[in-house]
Amino acid sequence: MKTFEIIGLIAATLTTSSFIPQVYKAWKHKSTTDISLVMYLIxxxxxxxxxxxxxxxxxLPVIFANGITGTLVAFVVILKLKYK
Amino acid sequence: MKTFEIIGLIAATLTTSSFIPQVYKAWKHKSTTDISLVMYLIxxxxxxxxxxxxxxxxxLPVIFANGITGTLVAFVVILKLKYK
Known part of the structure:
Protein backbone atom coordinates (compact mmCIF):
# COMPACT_ATOMS: atom_id res chain seq x y z
CA MET A 1 0.00 0.00 0.00
CA LYS A 2 1.41 3.40 -1.00
CA THR A 3 1.96 6.17 1.58
CA PHE A 4 -0.79 8.42 0.26
CA GLU A 5 -3.27 5.50 0.44
CA ILE A 6 -2.40 5.07 4.12
CA ILE A 7 -2.93 8.83 4.54
CA GLY A 8 -6.33 8.46 2.84
CA LEU A 9 -7.30 5.73 5.33
CA ILE A 10 -6.13 7.86 8.27
CA ALA A 11 -8.11 10.82 6.88
CA ALA A 12 -11.24 8.65 6.55
CA THR A 13 -10.81 7.29 10.09
CA LEU A 14 -10.32 10.78 11.55
CA THR A 15 -13.24 12.47 9.76
CA THR A 16 -15.52 9.53 10.59
CA SER A 17 -14.57 9.16 14.25
CA SER A 18 -14.51 12.93 14.83
CA PHE A 19 -18.25 12.85 15.60
CA ILE A 20 -17.76 10.60 18.63
CA PRO A 21 -16.61 13.44 20.96
CA GLN A 22 -19.68 15.51 19.90
CA VAL A 23 -22.08 12.63 20.58
CA TYR A 24 -20.40 12.05 23.97
CA LYS A 25 -20.47 15.77 24.94
CA ALA A 26 -24.16 16.14 23.97
CA TRP A 27 -25.09 12.93 25.79
CA LYS A 28 -23.04 13.76 28.94
CA HIS A 29 -24.16 17.38 29.36
CA LYS A 30 -27.68 16.86 28.00
CA SER A 31 -27.29 20.25 26.31
CA THR A 32 -27.37 20.84 22.53
CA THR A 33 -28.55 24.45 22.17
CA ASP A 34 -25.45 25.61 20.28
CA ILE A 35 -25.44 22.65 17.90
CA SER A 36 -26.97 23.37 14.48
CA LEU A 37 -29.76 20.88 13.73
CA VAL A 38 -29.76 22.04 10.09
CA MET A 39 -26.07 21.09 9.78
CA TYR A 40 -26.63 17.57 11.09
CA LEU A 41 -29.74 16.97 8.96
CA ILE A 42 -27.84 18.00 5.81
CA LEU A 60 -15.52 -0.45 1.02
CA PRO A 61 -13.83 2.64 2.56
CA VAL A 62 -16.62 4.94 1.29
CA ILE A 63 -19.31 2.48 2.46
CA PHE A 64 -17.64 1.91 5.81
CA ALA A 65 -16.84 5.59 6.54
CA ASN A 66 -20.31 6.86 5.62
CA GLY A 67 -22.15 4.05 7.33
CA ILE A 68 -20.45 5.03 10.59
CA THR A 69 -20.69 8.79 9.98
CA GLY A 70 -24.40 8.45 9.20
CA THR A 71 -24.98 6.50 12.41
CA LEU A 72 -23.05 8.98 14.60
CA VAL A 73 -24.74 11.96 12.93
CA ALA A 74 -28.14 10.32 13.53
CA PHE A 75 -27.25 10.08 17.23
CA VAL A 76 -26.49 13.81 17.33
CA VAL A 77 -29.83 14.57 15.63
CA ILE A 78 -31.68 12.43 18.20
CA LEU A 79 -29.82 14.08 21.10
CA LYS A 80 -30.46 17.51 19.60
CA LEU A 81 -34.20 16.84 19.34
CA LYS A 82 -34.26 15.34 22.84
CA TYR A 83 -32.30 18.10 24.64
CA LYS A 84 -33.25 21.11 22.50
CA MET B 1 -22.17 11.63 -16.49
CA LYS B 2 -23.81 8.56 -14.84
CA THR B 3 -26.58 8.97 -12.24
CA PHE B 4 -24.49 7.67 -9.35
CA GLU B 5 -21.71 10.16 -10.22
CA ILE B 6 -24.25 12.98 -9.97
CA ILE B 7 -25.32 11.53 -6.61
CA GLY B 8 -21.67 11.53 -5.52
CA LEU B 9 -21.36 15.22 -6.43
CA ILE B 10 -24.60 16.04 -4.55
CA ALA B 11 -23.30 14.08 -1.53
CA ALA B 12 -19.98 15.99 -1.64
CA THR B 13 -21.80 19.34 -1.92
CA LEU B 14 -24.15 18.51 0.99
CA THR B 15 -21.50 17.20 3.38
CA THR B 16 -19.21 20.13 2.56
CA SER B 17 -21.81 22.89 2.80
CA SER B 18 -23.44 21.37 5.90
CA PHE B 19 -20.96 23.26 8.10
CA ILE B 20 -22.24 26.66 6.94
CA PRO B 21 -25.33 26.62 9.24
CA GLN B 22 -23.09 25.76 12.22
CA VAL B 23 -20.65 28.58 11.46
CA TYR B 24 -23.60 30.98 11.07
CA LYS B 25 -25.30 29.81 14.31
CA ALA B 26 -22.08 30.11 16.34
CA TRP B 27 -21.29 33.54 14.85
CA LYS B 28 -24.86 34.88 15.28
CA HIS B 29 -25.43 33.69 18.86
CA LYS B 30 -21.80 34.09 20.00
CA SER B 31 -22.32 30.84 21.96
CA THR B 32 -20.39 27.60 21.37
CA THR B 33 -20.50 25.84 24.73
CA ASP B 34 -22.24 22.71 23.43
CA ILE B 35 -19.95 22.37 20.40
CA SER B 36 -17.14 19.83 20.82
CA LEU B 37 -13.76 21.46 20.16
CA VAL B 38 -12.16 17.99 20.03
CA MET B 39 -14.51 17.02 17.18
CA TYR B 40 -13.62 20.05 15.10
CA LEU B 41 -9.86 19.73 15.69
CA ILE B 42 -9.95 16.07 14.58
CA LEU B 60 -10.65 17.79 -8.04
CA PRO B 61 -13.82 16.82 -6.08
CA VAL B 62 -11.74 15.57 -3.11
CA ILE B 63 -9.49 18.66 -3.26
CA PHE B 64 -12.41 21.04 -3.63
CA ALA B 65 -14.66 19.43 -0.97
CA ASN B 66 -11.93 19.21 1.65
CA GLY B 67 -10.50 22.62 0.94
CA ILE B 68 -13.91 24.12 1.70
CA THR B 69 -14.65 21.78 4.61
CA GLY B 70 -11.26 22.57 6.16
CA THR B 71 -11.92 26.31 5.87
CA LEU B 72 -15.42 26.09 7.39
CA VAL B 73 -14.20 23.80 10.18
CA ALA B 74 -11.36 26.23 10.91
CA PHE B 75 -13.99 28.99 11.29
CA VAL B 76 -15.88 26.87 13.85
CA VAL B 77 -12.64 26.26 15.79
CA ILE B 78 -11.91 30.02 15.85
CA LEU B 79 -15.48 30.82 16.96
CA LYS B 80 -15.29 28.04 19.58
CA LEU B 81 -12.06 29.45 21.03
CA LYS B 82 -13.43 33.01 20.90
CA TYR B 83 -16.83 32.32 22.50
CA LYS B 84 -15.93 29.40 24.81
Whole structure:
Protein backbone atom coordinates (compact mmCIF):
# COMPACT_ATOMS: atom_id res chain seq x y z
CA MET A 1 0.00 0.00 0.00
CA LYS A 2 1.41 3.40 -1.00
CA THR A 3 1.96 6.17 1.58
CA PHE A 4 -0.79 8.42 0.26
CA GLU A 5 -3.27 5.50 0.44
CA ILE A 6 -2.40 5.07 4.12
CA ILE A 7 -2.93 8.83 4.54
CA GLY A 8 -6.33 8.46 2.84
CA LEU A 9 -7.30 5.73 5.33
CA ILE A 10 -6.13 7.86 8.27
CA ALA A 11 -8.11 10.82 6.88
CA ALA A 12 -11.24 8.65 6.55
CA THR A 13 -10.81 7.29 10.09
CA LEU A 14 -10.32 10.78 11.55
CA THR A 15 -13.24 12.47 9.76
CA THR A 16 -15.52 9.53 10.59
CA SER A 17 -14.57 9.16 14.25
CA SER A 18 -14.51 12.93 14.83
CA PHE A 19 -18.25 12.85 15.60
CA ILE A 20 -17.76 10.60 18.63
CA PRO A 21 -16.61 13.44 20.96
CA GLN A 22 -19.68 15.51 19.90
CA VAL A 23 -22.08 12.63 20.58
CA TYR A 24 -20.40 12.05 23.97
CA LYS A 25 -20.47 15.77 24.94
CA ALA A 26 -24.16 16.14 23.97
CA TRP A 27 -25.09 12.93 25.79
CA LYS A 28 -23.04 13.76 28.94
CA HIS A 29 -24.16 17.38 29.36
CA LYS A 30 -27.68 16.86 28.00
CA SER A 31 -27.29 20.25 26.31
CA THR A 32 -27.37 20.84 22.53
CA THR A 33 -28.55 24.45 22.17
CA ASP A 34 -25.45 25.61 20.28
CA ILE A 35 -25.44 22.65 17.90
CA SER A 36 -26.97 23.37 14.48
CA LEU A 37 -29.76 20.88 13.73
CA VAL A 38 -29.76 22.04 10.09
CA MET A 39 -26.07 21.09 9.78
CA TYR A 40 -26.63 17.57 11.09
CA LEU A 41 -29.74 16.97 8.96
CA ILE A 42 -27.84 18.00 5.81
CA UNK A 43 -24.84 15.94 6.92
CA UNK A 44 -27.07 12.90 7.47
CA UNK A 45 -28.62 13.16 3.99
CA UNK A 46 -25.14 13.71 2.53
CA UNK A 47 -23.64 10.68 4.24
CA UNK A 48 -26.57 8.51 3.08
CA UNK A 49 -25.97 9.65 -0.50
CA UNK A 50 -22.21 8.93 -0.05
CA UNK A 51 -23.22 5.47 1.23
CA UNK A 52 -25.31 4.87 -1.92
CA UNK A 53 -22.43 6.16 -4.06
CA UNK A 54 -20.01 3.83 -2.25
CA UNK A 55 -22.31 0.88 -2.92
CA UNK A 56 -22.53 1.85 -6.62
CA UNK A 57 -18.74 2.07 -7.04
CA UNK A 58 -18.26 -0.88 -4.62
CA UNK A 59 -15.79 1.03 -2.47
CA LEU A 60 -15.52 -0.45 1.02
CA PRO A 61 -13.83 2.64 2.56
CA VAL A 62 -16.62 4.94 1.29
CA ILE A 63 -19.31 2.48 2.46
CA PHE A 64 -17.64 1.91 5.81
CA ALA A 65 -16.84 5.59 6.54
CA ASN A 66 -20.31 6.86 5.62
CA GLY A 67 -22.15 4.05 7.33
CA ILE A 68 -20.45 5.03 10.59
CA THR A 69 -20.69 8.79 9.98
CA GLY A 70 -24.40 8.45 9.20
CA THR A 71 -24.98 6.50 12.41
CA LEU A 72 -23.05 8.98 14.60
CA VAL A 73 -24.74 11.96 12.93
CA ALA A 74 -28.14 10.32 13.53
CA PHE A 75 -27.25 10.08 17.23
CA VAL A 76 -26.49 13.81 17.33
CA VAL A 77 -29.83 14.57 15.63
CA ILE A 78 -31.68 12.43 18.20
CA LEU A 79 -29.82 14.08 21.10
CA LYS A 80 -30.46 17.51 19.60
CA LEU A 81 -34.20 16.84 19.34
CA LYS A 82 -34.26 15.34 22.84
CA TYR A 83 -32.30 18.10 24.64
CA LYS A 84 -33.25 21.11 22.50
CA MET B 1 -22.17 11.63 -16.49
CA LYS B 2 -23.81 8.56 -14.84
CA THR B 3 -26.58 8.97 -12.24
CA PHE B 4 -24.49 7.67 -9.35
CA GLU B 5 -21.71 10.16 -10.22
CA ILE B 6 -24.25 12.98 -9.97
CA ILE B 7 -25.32 11.53 -6.61
CA GLY B 8 -21.67 11.53 -5.52
CA LEU B 9 -21.36 15.22 -6.43
CA ILE B 10 -24.60 16.04 -4.55
CA ALA B 11 -23.30 14.08 -1.53
CA ALA B 12 -19.98 15.99 -1.64
CA THR B 13 -21.80 19.34 -1.92
CA LEU B 14 -24.15 18.51 0.99
CA THR B 15 -21.50 17.20 3.38
CA THR B 16 -19.21 20.13 2.56
CA SER B 17 -21.81 22.89 2.80
CA SER B 18 -23.44 21.37 5.90
CA PHE B 19 -20.96 23.26 8.10
CA ILE B 20 -22.24 26.66 6.94
CA PRO B 21 -25.33 26.62 9.24
CA GLN B 22 -23.09 25.76 12.22
CA VAL B 23 -20.65 28.58 11.46
CA TYR B 24 -23.60 30.98 11.07
CA LYS B 25 -25.30 29.81 14.31
CA ALA B 26 -22.08 30.11 16.34
CA TRP B 27 -21.29 33.54 14.85
CA LYS B 28 -24.86 34.88 15.28
CA HIS B 29 -25.43 33.69 18.86
CA LYS B 30 -21.80 34.09 20.00
CA SER B 31 -22.32 30.84 21.96
CA THR B 32 -20.39 27.60 21.37
CA THR B 33 -20.50 25.84 24.73
CA ASP B 34 -22.24 22.71 23.43
CA ILE B 35 -19.95 22.37 20.40
CA SER B 36 -17.14 19.83 20.82
CA LEU B 37 -13.76 21.46 20.16
CA VAL B 38 -12.16 17.99 20.03
CA MET B 39 -14.51 17.02 17.18
CA TYR B 40 -13.62 20.05 15.10
CA LEU B 41 -9.86 19.73 15.69
CA ILE B 42 -9.95 16.07 14.58
CA UNK B 43 -12.17 17.03 11.64
CA UNK B 44 -9.74 19.79 10.63
CA UNK B 45 -6.74 17.42 10.66
CA UNK B 46 -8.80 14.82 8.79
CA UNK B 47 -9.87 17.25 6.07
CA UNK B 48 -6.27 18.44 5.62
CA UNK B 49 -5.15 14.82 5.16
CA UNK B 50 -8.03 14.32 2.68
CA UNK B 51 -6.82 17.45 0.88
CA UNK B 52 -3.28 15.97 0.65
CA UNK B 53 -4.77 12.65 -0.54
CA UNK B 54 -6.84 14.49 -3.17
CA UNK B 55 -3.71 16.25 -4.44
CA UNK B 56 -1.85 12.92 -4.62
CA UNK B 57 -4.62 11.21 -6.64
CA UNK B 58 -5.32 14.49 -8.51
CA UNK B 59 -9.04 14.36 -7.72
CA LEU B 60 -10.65 17.79 -8.04
CA PRO B 61 -13.82 16.82 -6.08
CA VAL B 62 -11.74 15.57 -3.11
CA ILE B 63 -9.49 18.66 -3.26
CA PHE B 64 -12.41 21.04 -3.63
CA ALA B 65 -14.66 19.43 -0.97
CA ASN B 66 -11.93 19.21 1.65
CA GLY B 67 -10.50 22.62 0.94
CA ILE B 68 -13.91 24.12 1.70
CA THR B 69 -14.65 21.78 4.61
CA GLY B 70 -11.26 22.57 6.16
CA THR B 71 -11.92 26.31 5.87
CA LEU B 72 -15.42 26.09 7.39
CA VAL B 73 -14.20 23.80 10.18
CA ALA B 74 -11.36 26.23 10.91
CA PHE B 75 -13.99 28.99 11.29
CA VAL B 76 -15.88 26.87 13.85
CA VAL B 77 -12.64 26.26 15.79
CA ILE B 78 -11.91 30.02 15.85
CA LEU B 79 -15.48 30.82 16.96
CA LYS B 80 -15.29 28.04 19.58
CA LEU B 81 -12.06 29.45 21.03
CA LYS B 82 -13.43 33.01 20.90
CA TYR B 83 -16.83 32.32 22.50
CA LYS B 84 -15.93 29.40 24.81
Missing amino acids: LFIGSMLWLYYGLMIQS | LFIGSMLWLYYGLMIQS
